[in-house]
Amino acid sequence: MSSLGELIAPRRLGKDFRWLLSSSWTSNIGDGIALSAAPLLIASLTPSPLLVAAGAMMQYLPWLLFGLFAGAIADHHDRRMLVMIADGSRAVVVLALVVFLVTGHATVWIVLATTFLYGVAEVFADTAGSTLLPMLVKPVDLGVGNARMQAGFLVGNQLAGPPIGAFLFAVGSFWPFLTQILCVSLGVILISRIARTEVPPRDPLPEGVKPHPIREGLRWLRAHPPVRTLVIVILVFNVTWAAPWSILVLYATEHLGMGPVGFGTLTTASALGGIVATFSFGWLERHVRFATLMRVCLSLEVLMHLSFALTTSGAVALVIMFGFGAYAFIWGTISTTVRQRLVPLHLQGRIASVNMVGVFGGLVIGQLLGGVIAETWGLTAPWWFAFGGALITLIAVWRSISNIAAAKPVIDEDPAV
Known part of the structure; x- marks a missing residue:
């Protein structure tokens, strides 16, 4: 090759x-x-x-x-x-x-x-x-x-x-x-x-428990704090992220004065940041603990919201968005990897689906909140909401991140490679 x-x-x-x-x-x-x-x-x-x-x-x-x-x-x-x-x-x-x-x-x-x-x-x-x-x-x-x-x-x-x-x-x-x-x-x-x-083999159910696929997955999630906390973090951070993103086009064109082309470059800058991060992920995984990377990524999320709330410069916004793309890629890769390592093969679909329901549920809630907040208090208000919500969440889960990253992977049969 x-x-x-x-x-x-x-x-x-x-x-x-x-x-x-x-x-x-x-x-x-x-x-x-x-x-x-x-x-x-x-x-x-x-x-x-x-x-x-x-x-x-x-x-x-x-x-x-x-x-x-x-x-x-x-x-x-x-x-x-x-x-x-x-x-x-x-x-x-x-x-x-x-x-x-x-x-x-x-x-x-x-x-x-x-x-x-x-x-x-x-x-x-x-x-x-x-x-x-x-x-x-x-x-x-x-x-x-x-x-x-x-x-x-x-x-x-x-x-x-x-x-x-x-x-x-x-x-x-x-x-x-x-x-x-x-x-x-x-x-x-x-x-x-x-x-x-x-089809992965299922774990035997306790005596007297009737099998129900969805409840079985939710029961497992409820009994495993690291994965449960990870899903909750993703849900909450998608609410805070989606609130300002729902009015990003107005924020970019009216507040920053970037125009339609400038709005397009914001999303492009985010993607470019993610691509740059792909080349560094292997090195980061070998040299930096997952717990440290997770804390850094979530901390940068908080700082990003604050920076967007304060800046009036399109150039500064592009730099922030580039950084967002980089750390968001690293966070997404780490959170997916940790979840996949901790969830048994026969439950991967159900736990992944709960995670995705949380992602899209958070997006819907955040978009609705962002529109209402911006309509009431102005175009920077959703960023302040996101900053406060993300900061409170980060403080609440700061200690739990070590437990999430250090949780032992499940023992399944080795996959065919």
């Missing part, structure tokens, strides 16, 4: 990991294309801000409705096959949208329905997909594996995909979605090359 290939997908992680990584990166490019094309399509079909906002909400609603159920399904079936079926369903849904666009029969309601159905399939695909990595690599390699998966998200979903989607939409409304179908379909082919993933 070439030195570049070894850097991207180390040989020790195995051939199946390379198939998983290739599938994830390809699918993320398709999703990134839709990330910009879908709002443009909705805006071209309706002038209603409410319907435009509904398009974004359709991405979150399926997680709140089906997230826990998807986790239970993933823990009781062949996870590789579930990803293939769910991604295949996504391709079919988008294909139907393309037909409506080509024939000129697309309406905003058809687009919203398509977005919802696509989101439902994505819930099952992402939940099952998140359980594959712990089955394919050794626990010691989960950090590197997650870093490579996150890098694909940053490059494909955040950097490359959106501008490609906007360009293709300018050529013709159906072109970005046709390209998305090709990317998702290729992802299905790539993941099909992974060896069949067996």
Whole structure:
């Protein structure tokens, strides 16, 4: 393997990991294309801000409705096959949208329905997909594996995909979605090359306890403080993060005076920071304790909110956003790695789904709060809310972070590598 290939997908992680990584990166490019094309399509079909906002909400609603159920399904079936079926369903849904666009029969309601159905399939695909990595690599390699998966998200979903989607939409409304179908379909082919993933054996239940997949996962989570605390932290920090992010476009254009292009560069700066962090994660994992990294990341989150509340400079905001992208990538990789190491294989789907429900639930709550706070007290008020909430949370969990990072991994059979 070439030195570049070894850097991207180390040989020790195995051939199946390379198939998983290739599938994830390809699918993320398709999703990134839709990330910009879908709002443009909705805006071209309706002038209603409410319907435009509904398009974004359709991405979150399926997680709140089906997230826990998807986790239970993933823990009781062949996870590789579930990803293939769910991604295949996504391709079919988008294909139907393309037909409506080509024939000129697309309406905003058809687009919203398509977005919802696509989101439902994505819930099952992402939940099952998140359980594959712990089955394919050794626990010691989960950090590197997650870093490579996150890098694909940053490059494909955040950097490359959106501008490609906007360009293709300018050529013709159906072109970005046709390209998305090709990317998702290729992802299905790539993941099909992974060896069949067996359903992990379940732990025996106590006598007299009736099996219930979702309750079983919640019971396990309630009895394991490190993972439970980690999920709560992610929920709360997503509430505080989403509050100012919900009005970021207004903050950037009106408060900072950056204009539409400047607003776009803020998100680009965040993605660039994350990409830079991918190259440093391996070194950090070897030389810095996870507990220290987690505390630094959460502390930087608090300082970021304070800095945004105080600054009036677009240039300073770009620097802050670059730093945010870097530490947010490191935090996301560490939190995922720690959770995957601590959760038994047969519960990976359910615990991952609880985590994702917390993520998207926090986003919905935070967005609602951010709009109300900004409407009442001004565009910097959500940043002050985020600063105070994040600071209180950090103080509350500061000591618990050591217990989370030091918790012993579960002992499962070694994954095939």
